[in-house]
Amino acid sequence: xxxxxxxxxxxxxxxxxxxxxxxxxxxxxxxxxxxxxxxxxxxxxxxxxxxxxxxxxxxxxxxxxxxxxxxxxxxxxxxxxxxxxxxxxxxxxxxxxxxxxxxxxxxxxxxxxxxxxxxxxxxxxxxxxxxxxxxxxxxxxxxxxxxxxxxxxxxxxxxxxxxxxxxxxxxxxxxxxxxxxxxxxxxxxxxxxxxxxxxxxxxxxxxxxxxxxxxxxxxxxxxxxxxxxxxxxxxxxxxxxxxxxxxxxxxxxxxxx
Amino acid sequence: xxxxxxxxxxxxxxxxxxxxxxxxxxxxxxxxxxxxxxxxxxxxxxxxxxxxxxxxxxxxxxxxxxxxxxxxxxxxxxxxxxxxxxxxxxxxxxxxxxxxxxxxxxxxxxxxxxxxxxxxxxxxxxxxxxxxxxxxxxxxxxxxxxxxxxxxxxxxxxxxxxxxxxxxxxxxxxxxxxxxxxxxxxxxxxxxxxxxxxxxxxxxxxxxxxxxxxxxxxxxxxxxxxxxxxxxxxxxxxxxxxxxxxxxxxxxxxxxx
Numbered sequence: 046x047x048x049x050x051x052x053x054x055x056x057x058x059x060x061x062x063x064x065x066x067x068x069x070x071x072x073x074x075x076x077x078x079x080x081x082x083x084x085x086x087x088x089x090x091x092x093x094x095x096x097x098x099x100x101x102x103x104x105x106x107x108x109x110x111x112x113x114x115x116x117x118x119x120x121x122x123x124x125x126x127x128x129x130x131x132x133x134x135x136x137x138x139x140x141x142x143x144x145x146x147x148x149x150x151x152x153x154x155x156x157x158x159x160x161x162x163x164x165x166x167x168x169x170x171x172x173x174x175x176x177x178x179x180x181x182x183x184x185x186x187x188x189x190x191x192x193x194x195x196x197x198x199x200x201x202x203x204x205x206x207x208x209x210x211x212x213x214x215x216x217x218x219x220x221x222x223x224x225x226x227x228x229x230x231x232x233x234x235x236x237x238x239x240x241x242x243x244x245x246x247x248x249x250x251x252x253x254x255x256x257x258x259x260x261x262x263x264x265x266x267x268x269x270x271x272x273x274x275x276x277x278x279x280x281x282x283x284x285x286x287x288x289x290x291x292x293x294x295x296x297x298x299x300x301x302x
Numbered sequence: 303x304x305x306x307x308x309x310x311x312x313x314x315x316x317x318x319x320x321x322x323x324x325x326x327x328x329x330x331x332x333x334x335x336x337x338x339x340x341x342x343x344x345x346x347x348x349x350x351x352x353x354x355x356x357x358x359x360x361x362x363x364x365x366x367x368x369x370x371x372x373x374x375x376x377x378x379x380x381x382x383x384x385x386x387x388x389x390x391x392x393x394x395x396x397x398x399x400x401x402x403x404x405x406x407x408x409x410x411x412x413x414x415x416x417x418x419x420x421x422x423x424x425x426x427x428x429x430x431x432x433x434x435x436x437x438x439x440x441x442x443x444x445x446x447x448x449x450x451x452x453x454x455x456x457x458x459x460x461x462x463x464x465x466x467x468x469x470x471x472x473x474x475x476x477x478x479x480x481x482x483x484x485x486x487x488x489x490x491x492x493x494x495x496x497x498x499x500x501x502x503x504x505x506x507x508x509x510x511x512x513x514x515x516x517x518x519x520x521x522x523x524x525x526x527x528x529x530x531x532x533x534x535x536x537x538x539x540x541x542x543x544x545x546x547x548x549x550x551x552x553x554x555x556x557x558x559x
Contacts, residue, residue: 086343093346093361094371104350106452114351114449195363224559302481302559 046070049116049292053124062126062141064181064250064288066173070164073226073295075102075115076156076267077125078274079143079283082107085152087195091273092154094192098201098269100157100225102293108149115293121153127286129271134278143283151283156267158290159204161226161297165219171212174253181288182206183247184266188240189231191269199273202249203231203239204266207259216262225300233262249287303327306373306549310381319383319398321438321507321545323430327421328554330483331547332359333413333524334378334385335531336400336540339364342409344452348530349411351449355458355526357414357482359550365406372550378410384543386528391535400540408540413524415547416461418483418554422476428469431510438545439463440504441523445497446488448526456530459506460488460496461523464516473519482557490519506544 047055049072055061065074080088085107092099103114110121122143130138130146140146159182163173175182182204189201204227208216213233221229236244244261245252249268255261268287285291304312306329312318322331337345342364349356360371367378379400387395387403397403416439420430432439439461446458461484465473470490478486493501501518502509506525512518525544542548 082343086339086346089343089346089350090361093350093358101350104347 048072049294052292053119056126057120057123059141065126065290065292066160066163066182066288067176069292071297073102073293073297073300074158074160074290075293076158076270077121077285077291078154078156078270079121079151080279081148081281082150082152084196084279087197088154090194091191091197092156094194095269097227097231098191098265098267100227101154102157102225102295103155105153107152110147110153112153112155112293115155115295121291122147125285125289125291127289129284129286131274131282131284133280134275139286146283155291155293156270157225157227157300158267159227159264160290161300162220162223164297165223166216169215169219171208171216171219174207175251178253180251180253182250183252184249184268184287185239185241186248186272191273196277197273199269199276202266202268202272203263205244205261205263207253207255208262209258210260213260213262220264222301224302227265227267230262230264234260236261239263305329306551309549310376313383314377314380316398322383322547322549323417323420323439323545324433326549330359330372330550330552330554330557331415331417332372332550333415333527334382334542334548335411335413335527336378336408337536338405338538339407339409341453341536344454345411347451348448348454349413351451352526354484354488355448355522355524357484358411359414359482359552360412362410364409367404367410369410369412369550372412372552378548379404382542382546382548384546386541386543388531388539388541390537391532396543403540405538412548412550413527414482414484414557415524416484416521417547418557419477419480421554422480423473426472426476428465428473428476431464432508435510437508437510439507440509441506441525441544442496442498443505443529448530453534454530456526456533459523459525459529460520462501462518462520464510464512465519466515467517470517470519477521479558481559484522484524487519487521491517493518496520
């Protein structure tokens with residue numbers, strides 16, 4: 046079992062460039078958004094108004110790549126396995142290190158991730174299919190609008206885990222204790238109710254098997270900001286690559302209410 | 303028993319200009335800070351980093367006096383009993399209506415208030431002395447620094463309620479369920495540990511009686527931003543007058559975790 050610091054170190058040396066589900070269990074994983082200072086108020090307001098997809102764990106000062114509240118000493122420019130570079134809302138690169146893209150006006154937003162509650166599910170013998178299948182979690186754009194904030198708006202992105210109804214009820218109670226990790230599900234059953242056309246074709250991550258007796262269960266997802274970036278088209282932004290998260294020094298229990 | 307809308311209406315017509323403890327029980331009361339847009343990011347970040355004294359309930363768009371998330375249709379410029387006008391960090395006026403001071407670049411921050419958990423305390427027969435004595439809650443500046451954010455820094459301000467140790471333990475459990483209303487206490491007992499020189503001389507609000515067998519119990523307070531304003535000295539700001547809160551349409555149970 047790796048610690049969060051060991052995962053970050055493996056990213057920093059280039060030895061880890063893959064997705065992070067199931068890594069360093071017990072440590073809080075996080076989504077990342079970096080934006081120029083003149084876009085930061087709108088985005089901070091977007092997170093305040095949409096706490097379910099965008100629960101804030103830490104926000105840095107402009108130009109400071111160290112997330113002091115959640116991982117003192119870490120460097121957000123090198124400590125993730127993979128990043129996405131955005132120009133005018135278009136994805137232009139997926140590097141494993143963003144030091145060459147770094148700017149002194151960037152504010153970094155560290156946002157909670159559903160991987161936190163997956164450990165709690167596994168402890169209760171509730172299956173997490175993408176971990177069983179050693180895949181990235183499947184994620185989908187939906188027709189649920191986020192509350193807009195300044196120049197930011199867009200649809201909620203969700204993650205999906207297949208569960209039996211009994212498991213879905215237990216998972217709702219467990220996840221409800223983790224509001225900073227997206228909390229309880231937002232929907233289960235018919236994907237069409239969220240305007241998801243084909244559950245076997247996720248917009249981000251990998252498809253997973255849905256077995257007999259199971260229904261898809263959907264949670265708000267920290268990739269939501271990437272859909273908002275694509276709509277708002279800021280001249281420049283950096284995010285994590287979906288599923289390739291930042292490992293914080295927080296423990297899952299720190300987020301439990 | 304008044305509703306929140308009735309209290310707001312009484313403020314709007316000028317019939318209510320006094321402090322609001324105990325009014326419209328069951329409705330969430332809130333602190334108010336209004337700042338020019340160019341100061342809003344720093345203050346939003348200050349709240350994000352200091353959620354115990356500054357739990358955000360709503361943040362408006364610049365120029366919009368309606369707190370759409372917590373009281374649709376309300377007008378933050380007239381619906382509070384009393385306000386404070388700040389220029390360069392100095393308190394310059396305490397009007398009961400701020401329409402003449404309004405500016406189209408003002409962003410309004412609606413911040414949770416300990417009056418929310420007082421109802422929960424009273425329901426459990428835990429005494430709330432300032433309500434018993436029909437006074438404003440006593441509030442004190444402390445030596446506990448807030449986390450700074452941009453131009454904002456300053457000491458935590460606390461509210462105080464005298465309780466027996468048994469009551470303090472019960473109150474800790476009850477208040478812990480209301481993180482958006484300052485949550486559990488931050489200290490009890492010796493006021494000197496917070497650098498409070500004289501418990502009978504609060505910095506804001508009114509002194510209350512501390513009876514034999516009781517200790518002062520201290521909670522983070524939503525007047526904390528006013529101490530930060532006094533240090534940061536923005537050219538212009540509006541806040542509520544301490545104890546003279548905004549009544550939202552949220553119910554206390556909406557904030558319970």
